[in-house]
Amino acid sequence: MISLGERESLHNEAAQPGDSFGLLPDIIDEIRTALDEGQTEKVRELVLPLHYADQADLIENLPPDERRALVTLLKPEFNAEILHELNDYVRDEVIATLGYQDLASALVELDSDDALYVVAQLDEAERAPVMERLPADLRALIEQGLSLPEYSAGRLMQRELVAVPAYWTVGETIDYLRAATRLPEDFDALYVVDPRHRPVGQVRLSVMLRRQRVQRLRDIMDTDIPLIRTTADQEEVARLFRDRDLMSAPVVDASGRLVGRVTVDDIIDVIDEEAEDDMLRLAGVAEVDLYRAIIDTVKARVSWLGVNLITASLASLVIGLFESTLQSIVALAILMPIVSSIGGNAGTQALTVAVRSLATKELTPANSWRILGKEMLVGVLNGLILAVVVGLIAWVWFGRTDIGYVIAAAVVINLTVAGLSGIAIPLALQRLRVDPAVASSVFLTAITDMIGFFAFLGLAAVFLVP
Amino acid sequence: MISLGERESLHNEAAQPGDSFGLLPDIIDEIRTALDEGQTEKVRELVLPLHYADQADLIENLPPDERRALVTLLKPEFNAEILHELNDYVRDEVIATLGYQDLASALVELDSDDALYVVAQLDEAERAPVMERLPADLRALIEQGLSLPEYSAGRLMQRELVAVPAYWTVGETIDYLRAATRLPEDFDALYVVDPRHRPVGQVRLSVMLRRQRVQRLRDIMDTDIPLIRTTADQEEVARLFRDRDLMSAPVVDASGRLVGRVTVDDIIDVIDEEAEDDMLRLAGVAEVDLYRAIIDTVKARVSWLGVNLITASLASLVIGLFESTLQSIVALAILMPIVSSIGGNAGTQALTVAVRSLATKELTPANSWRILGKEMLVGVLNGLILAVVVGLIAWVWFGRTDIGYVIAAAVVINLTVAGLSGIAIPLALQRLRVDPAVASSVFLTAITDMIGFFAFLGLAAVFLVP
Structure with a gap:
């Protein structure tokens, strides 16, 4: 039996609050040492009594070479349930280590929905050799399942019922x-x-x-x-x-x-x-890629950073409009990131609430106008509060009240726009059938950066005497 | 019976992909019209057959005054299960509309764990008058439950079992x-x-x-x-x-x-x-505050923005160190937000993966060094790729190869630091028993902003000739 909530005494000092009840770092270390020293029997004695979810955690925690060694060693008794628990990248590795025949034997032990899930995760090229090693009835069930759309109830369901x-x-x-x-x-x-x-x-x-x-x-x-x-x-x-x-x-x-x-x-x-x-x-990452190969991780993340580079360059273009103003009052260059940064953060607050509320269906066509109005007002009020502080900082720092007024006004403008955009952008994307979680924050940062720089430097160009 | 997956024909064109199966906008509109026209019986006929989860969705979707009108109207048949489904703020409002006596009667209908949950959400001042209206046995159960720590299994459990x-x-x-x-x-x-x-x-x-x-x-x-x-x-x-x-x-x-x-x-x-x-x-918000009063929302969010203001000011202090460099080469002021922005985004990618992996226990003391090394390398590689692009942009824009080299170097430095910090900050906070989700992004932005500006302007000060 596992007991939860009375294990404190077992935790060593490295344990985190709320550490895993299943796998203590001690056990992982012990297994790694045994693996390292080639004590095959000891490894099996330590690993096999563990619950499959814990075995999966263990496999994930090991570096790639030890992972392969462990899976090879466990092959005869490999519990197929482990496959379902593994992170995608680690599962691919484990499947490669198992080979088609052992994978097929493992799949037979699973519920039909879990077997379907594992096969669906395989590359197209790998599916055929695994499928032809499956018994005919399971193969038919899986083929039927694969014909249904991904992320559908049909992919999720178990065939077994009464x-x-x-x-x-x-x-x-x-x-x-x-x-x-x-x-x-x-x-x-x-x-x-x-x-x-x-x-x-x-x-x-x-x-x-x-x-x-x-x-x-x-x-x-x-x-x-x-x-x-x-x-x-x-x-x-x-x-x-x-x-x-x-x-x-x-x-x-x-x-x-x-x-x-x-x-x-x-x-x-x-x-x-x-x-x-x-x-x-x-945040611009497609998945938890902790175990993904470095090159693949770079590839997956760099496109988002590329988009970000474009929006950042647009913001720089806005700044470029005010080159002469910046030249004459260098204090503006020093202060301008404050305006864009606060705007970006205030917008992200509204945006995150909106994306989450869209997902849970709390934000709907029926209340979106009301929420939009609310977020704009929140932006105005937060803007007014922060404007006072920012204005004072600018005044004290550079000894010019006019710079204080200009930055205060820019902060109010940017936070109002940020509040509005934080709600409006995800709503608009959802209307356009684009996943608001994917694209919202790029648009938001582009807007709060550009509006922030334009409001601050534009007001400065008009009202400030060099 | 509710059927899922064949409702497409019922959706009107305003429906979102994956719209709620339970409550169509049409029904909400119909109920609101009836409510507006004071057709009490029609409202009850429309609302009462709905599942309690849909009734809760409906109540959340209404503006505050209509919400009060609806709850008052439903009072005699108010389904207590609704309370458990409501967003915190809306629940407070509904409870205020119900009054202590009707709330107590509603609680009796709930499972012990759900009744405990609702009472636990009440303000201290409201608990006593509700509790004294409850039957003795339920009151005793709830008092026992309240004596257990929040977020514990004891608060979650049902007493009813076989x-x-x-x-x-x-x-x-x-x-x-x-x-x-x-x-x-x-x-x-x-x-x-x-x-x-x-x-x-x-x-x-x-x-x-x-x-x-x-x-x-x-x-x-x-x-x-x-x-x-x-x-x-x-x-x-x-x-x-x-x-x-x-x-x-x-x-x-x-x-x-x-x-x-x-x-x-x-x-x-x-x-x-x-x-x-x-x-x-x-993102610096404590909860989905869609239905929270405006003033409360401002209060809850402004403190995060205040912290952000401090870190943004620190970044400005860093820029201030290079006042004379900026004065002589204004192109630096125009380009510098690009360096900090890309750094912030790359850091956020690593940070989000880390926070999520810590929550799911995929990131553990056993693999943290390996992951740290991986994220640093990803930072270096992404930095090298983006540095080429950024360097070219700067060169073409301002016609100076030296500015191109300097900004390229600054991008590599900042992305390396961003990758490292994105993992190291949440790990360190967790070690210090601070929730990494709460505090990480403030630290991260402070670091990527300051390092970004310092690297870019510092290199410029050393290597660029005005």
Whole structure:
């Protein structure tokens, strides 16, 4: 048994607050030492009793060469569940180490949805050799799954489920479950289907267990159940699970036939990924690339920096308009990053709230005008507060009240624009069907930089005497 | 029944990709019109059949005055589950509209964990009048819950569970469940306890249903179950659920007695909040404050901007060191924001990956040195690529190769520092037990701004001839 919340005494001083309960640094060190010294048996003794999630953590934590050594060593007993838990890059490596035959044998041990997930992650070129090593029934299931759109309920669902007719009694159903040999490993509800295999209701096990054997399923089933199409977007499915506190839900094909069920453990992965995606995209990274090869990481990140270079150059063009003003009052060059920096930060605050609220559907067409007005006002008020401070700093530093007034005015203008843009940009992108998380922050910085420099230097050019 | 994935035809053209399946803008409009025209009965007819999650969405979407009107109108049939689904600010408003007595009546309808959650969100001053209106048993449960630390398993758990002795047979257990009157509304497993009420195993319902009536629970129970202490941190509990694909888990007190169970629906809320928190904190906002009053929003955000003002002023101080250089070559003032901007963006990429990896425990003491080295190299390589482009831009723009060389060198330096800092800052903060998501980006921007300006202007001061 694992106990959570009483492990403090086991943590060594290097442990972080909220450190992993599963894998203590001590164990990792011990395994690495054994691996290093070639003590094959000791490594297996240490690793094999670990839960597959912990084995996955361990594999991720090792440097690439030790990773290969460990996987090679574990091959005969390699737990396929590990594959599903691994970071994409590490999984690719592990699969390469396993080879097609061992991978195929491992896949057979997985639930159909997990096997599909792993195959879907493979390169096109790798899929064929793995698929031809799979048993025909699993291969057919996976091919069917691959034909469905990515990020759809069909990709997420498990084929294994229990479907029963409405005229059965509780007693008959329990007797059937006791006798059946091919049941899913775990399930929380039975689906009641009509003769065409279309779901008409569900009976949760905790409900069935409380009813008398003579009761018919049709009288105890819950008919208010969600029906998910195989083509439904996984984000929508996740939202449904979250709102309705579901454990599982039936999935139907185009003709309404029951073909699978989505379970909450897969939904947790979806929710996790979606929130992570938004956070990372806002920062211009596509994914957690901790284990990605250096060259690939550079390639993936440099394009975002290239776009940023363009917007930064545009901001420089704006500054260039005021070359003579800068030449005559060098204090402006010293102070101008303050205006753009505060604007960028205030805009990012509004932007992040907007991107998150769009994802959770809290920001909708119904309230977007109201929120836009609110953020503009927040920008004005924050602008006024900071303008006083910035104005004082400029005045004290350079001993000129006029520079103080000009920078104060620029800060108010830039923060107002920042508040507005922080909401308006993601809303506009969403309307244009572009993921607001990906593109918003580039536009925002471009605007707050350019407006910041233009407002400050422009006002200075008009009102300041050199 | 709700169908997901075949609603496209119902969407009007204003609908966003992945729009809410629950509440179409049309329905919101219809309800608002009815509310506006005082058609009380029509409003109730439209709203009451909606799922409580959709009712919560609706309430959030309305402007404050319509919100109050709607809640007042729904009072007699107000579904307490709505409270749990609402954004914090909107919940406060709704509770104020409901009043203490109606709130207390609503709380009685909730599961103990949800009632505790709502009471915990109340201001200290509001708690007492609500608590004294609650029935004694619920009040006692909530008081017990409030005595546990915030964000602990004890706050998350439900008290309602089914505990049975190991010597019972499957048949006896099913008979007990059929006869028992006070069972939880839903449960997926039975906990097997010893005479001191300490859990010794669990039997999932899907397992029990497959076994013969004569089998004893002790022979079919799963003893490899997690035990969570009431004081365990909710993030740790979420990680456990995620890694082990759990549906529920027993919670024990300090003496090991079974006192409750955590269910996966609460874990989804925790995962959602934690990911959201990190994303928002990186941007300097404490929470999604879409519905927060304007003045409160300003107060909450201005302190972050104030800190940003200090770091921006430090960057200006660095620029000030090179006043005479800037005066003689104004091109430097025009180009310098490019160096700081690219540095800030490259740093943010590394930082975001680091903060996320720390949260998911992918970045650990065991691999932090390796990752640090990788990010530094990525910084150097990205720096070299961008330096060529930036150098060319500067050369073409101002017709001076020496300025091109200087800015190119400054970009390489700043991106290397940015890559290093992006990983090192959150690691250091975590070591100091400060939430890396909160404080990292301030430090990062301060460093990339100052190093960017110092490297560029410093090199210019040394190598450039005016």
